[in-house]
Amino acid sequence: MSAHRLILAALFFFAGLLAACGGGGGSPAAPTETPQLEGEVELVGSMPHEGRAWTEGLLVSEGILWESTGLIGQSQVRGLDRQTGAVLWSAPNTEGVFGEGLVRAFGRTYLLTYTEGKAYLFERDGARPYTLFATYEGEGWGLTATDQHLVNSNGSATLYYRDPETFSIVREVPIQYVGQPVQRLNELEFDGTYIWANQWRTPYIYRILERDPSKVVRYTLPAEVCPGGSPNGIAWDEDEGIFFLTGQTCEKIWKARLR
Ligand SMILES: [Ca+2]
Numbered sequence: 686m687s688a689h690r691l692i693l694a695a696l697f698f699f700a701g702l703l704a705a706c707g708g709g710g711g712s713p714a715a716p717t718e719t720p721q722l723e724g725e726v727e728l729v730g731s732m733p734h735e736g737r738a739w740t741e742g743l744l745v746s747e748g749i750l751w752e753s754t755g756l757i758g759q760s761q762v763r764g765l766d767r768q769t770g771a772v773l774w775s776a777p778n779t780e781g782v783f784g785e786g787l788v789r790a791f792g793r794t795y796l797l798t799y800t801e802g803k804a805y806l807f808e809r810d811g812a813r814p815y816t817l818f819a820t821y822e823g824e825g826w827g828l829t830a831t832d833q834h835l836v837n838s839n840g841s842a843t844l845y846y847r848d849p850e851t852f853s854i855v856r857e858v859p860i861q862y863v864g865q866p867v868q869r870l871n872e873l874e875f876d877g878t879y880i881w882a883n884q885w886r887t888p889y890i891y892r893i894l895e896r897d898p899s900k901v902v903r904y905t906l907p908a909e910v911c912p913g914g915s916p917n918g919i920a921w922d923e924d925e926g927i928f929f930l931t932g933q934t935c936e937k938i939w940k941a942r943l944r
Pocket residue numbers: 742743744829872873874918919920921
């Protein structure tokens with residue numbers, strides 16, 4: 686072996702040794718990204734929740750808060766001042782049903798019912814404010830809408846995507862958090878990127894990435910938000926970049942930032 690070849694052989698030997706040892710001197714391995722599991726809640730203000738209503742749905746539209754309330758004989762859709770919480774108008778449900786989730790989308794206002802299996806369209810100034818839109822199987826809990834679909838919960842750990850014209854189910858999306866199904870998904874809110882869902886009778890709100898629902902972050906609301914209640918009123922205010930949070934019999938509507 687010539688000296689030249691000997692040097693080459695030695696170089697290959699050491700190169701092989703380095704590779705076997707896992708490199709050393711190579712580019713460092715990319716750090717493993719730790720997924721965010723817990724979110725942060727910052728309360729930035731509050732106002733009275735008039736009548737401590739049995740909140741089932743909450744949203745911001747046309748510059749005011751829209752709230753649907755439940756219980757037979759007490760169900761209504763009402764408008765609240767976004768700054769004071771004062772009731773601006775209310776429309777008692779005339780159909781004798783238990784109102785649930787509410788959403789304004791696709792040029793309509795949709796209302797679910799708890800066990801009646803009926804979805805209504807609400808028109809505040811209509812000759813008949815509540816008209817039957819569709820019937821469905823199972824219970825109705827929360828309701829929101831993405832750009833293309835209505836999305837509802839029914840007390841299970843699954844979100845149901847529905848055709849806004851026919852109300853038929855087009856997709857079922859099971860939701861898990863750290864490997865466990867998130868049961869009792871309730872009030873829903875879509876902010877353009879995430880679906881926000883509270884878990885009934887817990888202080889938890891879950892943030893679900895709409896395009897990849899395996900990515901879920903949990904927010905634990907401070908006790909003062911709805912003592913002994915359930916924060917099943919979630920409304921995203923795009924203008925102010927805050928959420929309105931309240932719930933069944935909660936004395937206040939809170940403004941919060943969720944990070
Ligand atoms: Ca909502």
